[in-house]
Amino acid sequence: MRNLLKRSLSGLIFVILFISAILYSKESYIILTVVFALIAIWEFHKILxxxxxxxxxxxxxxxxxxxxxxxxYAVSIILVITLVSSSFLIYQLFSKKEISSKDDRSKMGLxxxxxxxxxxxxxxxxxxxxxxxxxLILTILILIWINDSFAYLVGKNFGKRKLFESVSPKKTIEGFVGGLFFAILTGYLISHYIQQYSTLNWIVIAIIVSVIGTIGDLVESKFKRQAKIKDSGNIMLKDMEGF
Known part of the structure; x- marks a missing residue:
């Protein structure tokens, strides 16, 4: 119960900080994101x-x-590197191979x-x-929150088949499908209020958020299991994982 209250309070603080920074100015958004990035790097260094x-x-x-x-052109090059690296991590996840980072050079690259x-x-x-x-970033955060919330609710109440038990025993196929469905529905509704992109674009964004977000959680869980760490981070970083 104490852990739930702690997570809820830290999550509320995180949401208020992040949304306030997004809406206040581009400078405040950049500064806060940089701070979160530094915390995440510090936590990941601990895992490795x-x-x-x-x-x-x-x-x-x-x-x-x-x-x-x-x-x-550097943006496109970095994007390609990121996509290739992410694809390799996904391959290691589903092939059940260990994500190797034995020396400082490989840990730095990872x-x-x-x-x-x-x-x-x-x-x-x-x-x-x-x-x-x-x-734009607010709507993406809404899609992430909807996906995570309904994946949890549907999985808790109707989940029977495990999604990837060896890495994350609590995630279920039913929960994943529920999160994906409500994320797509939310993307459809968003398209009627924010017409900068088409309905199809918002639906595709919702699918990417749901699928990639779930795979990202699984990859992170694999990192933690390899390091024999139950939680990465005490308060704030754990809430960042949902975003």
């Missing part, structure tokens, strides 16, 4: 048993350069590909044609 400031320096430099030149580049793109999401659009 890796001590280095190089990841923090690399993240700062990469985020600064991408914000300065969001239309440069941190950059898995976290640093991901947070760089998170910073860039609300920027389109040099304009800051806070409602």
């Amino acid at each position: 048993n890796f001590k280095s400031i190089a990841s923090y320096i690399f993240f700062g430099a990469a985020a600064f350069l991408l914000l300065k030149r969001p239309d440069s 941190t950059i590909r898995y976290l640093v580049f991901s947070f760089c793109f998170l910073i860039l999401i609300p920027f389109e044609k040099d304009q800051y659009n806070p409602y």
Whole structure:
């Protein structure tokens, strides 16, 4: 009960901070996202048993350069690297192979590909044609919240078949389908209020959020199981996983 109250309170604080930063200004959004990125890198270093400031320096430099030149070819190159790396992590997840990071060089590379580049793109999401659009990132957060909430509710009440028991025994196929369905429904409803993108675009975004979000949770769970860590983070980072 105490853990539930602790998680609920920290989650509420996180949501208030993040939404306030998004709506206040682009600078506050960038600053808060950078802070969360640094915390996430620190926590991931603990999972990997890796001590280095190089990841923090690399993240700062990469985020600064991408914000300065969001239309440069470097963005496309980093996107390709991230997609290839993510595909390999997914392959290791489903093939049940261990995600190897035995030396400092491999741990540094894994941190950059898995976290640093991901947070760089998170910073860039609300920027389109040099304009800051806070409602774009807010709607994506709503889709994530809807997917996670209904995946939990449907899974808890109707879940019988395990989705990936060896990595995350609590996730069920029914929960995944429930989260996906309500995320798509929410995407459809959003398209009627925010007409910057078509209904099909919002539905595709909802599917990506649901599927990739679930796979991302499973990959993270695999990292923690390999490190024999039950939870990554005490308060705030655990809530960041839902976003």
